[in-house]
């Protein structure tokens with residue numbers, strides 16, 4: 596049996612251990628320290644905008660804190676892209692609020708501005724203005740930032756930008772992670788860079804960052820004893836984990852370049868297969884191509900190909916199953932147009948790691964070609 600080819604696996608630079616050793620040598624083995632500050636600075640510098648970064652335990656905790664900082668609470672409604680990972684929507688329910696799911700458009704596969712406005716009007720007519728809009732840059736492809744922001748401004752609803760999959764992507768030459776009232780990043784094991792597990796909340800003011808860090812460290816008021824006037828969370832990133840992050844930031848751009856070259860390789864190698872299509876970058880969009888995704892001509896072809904790859908020990912995965920189709924969210928309202936269901940049926944994510952070798956890529960293409968020959 597050939598060795599397993601993973602969808603997206605961790606890829607270390609070699610610089611990580613230096614920061615971890617430093618943390619041990621100086622005994623900063625704690626959820627604060629020079630690596631946490633250094634990692635936050637690295638991200639801030641990379642984003643190259645007037646933003647502030649709080650390093651946290653996960654992307655999910657960053658989303659949760661953003662909703663808390665926006666005052667989302669029991670009985671509120673929060674709009675959320677339906678085609679996404681469940682972590683985009685779960686924190687809405689942690690707050691006792693209801694997610695309102697919005698379908699996708701075909702150009703980027705992200706939140707459809709038309710459905711968004713229909714939904715906002717309808718929710719207002721039914722008596723509640725949504726408290727926030729959670730929009731996601733799926734697989735690294737930026738959502739329609741201008742269109743979504745315009746609607747958000749029109750109805751005065753803040754945007755939470757879920758940039759978990761899109762560090763290194765750009766929209767009109769500006770970095771993803773800088774478009775929301777709050778933005779979040781993830782450094783989970785399969786993301787474009789990883790700290791083994793971790794995330795970040797990006798805020799527009801230092802004050803909001805400080806409030807996020809306060810909440811993330813158990814909301815301790817300043818007093819010699821433990822004094823609390825608010826409910827806190829244990830959401831801060833560890834200084835060891837942040838050391839991995841500092842090492843990973845040194846190769847972020849080369850990871851983006853490699854993932855983009857994987858995508859290009861798939862497009863080139865499969866261009867004569869009329870059953871396979873790709874998501875192109877619209878003008879002004881730059882995707883980190885976190886995952887290379889293809890659309891097949893039918894659900895049957897997609898599932899057949901997935902199983903054929905599995906037989907060859909190659910991991911692939913259908914696109915995200917929309918949240919409005921998830922049993923756990925079935926009672927919540929959704930505004931749909933059929934696009935995300937169609938993408939779920941016909942879409943497949945191919946191995947996309949920045950550490951894929953030429954030999955592995957060739958193996959994947961051979962397996963795909965063999966499936967279509969038989």
Ligand SMILES: *Cc1c(COP(=O)(O)O)cnc(C)c1O
Nearest residue numbers: 653654655680682683759781783
């Ligand atoms: C990975 C991911 C998250 C959650 O990040 P974690 O760090 O795993 O908590 C949220 N949203 C999207 C779109 C993701 O892909």
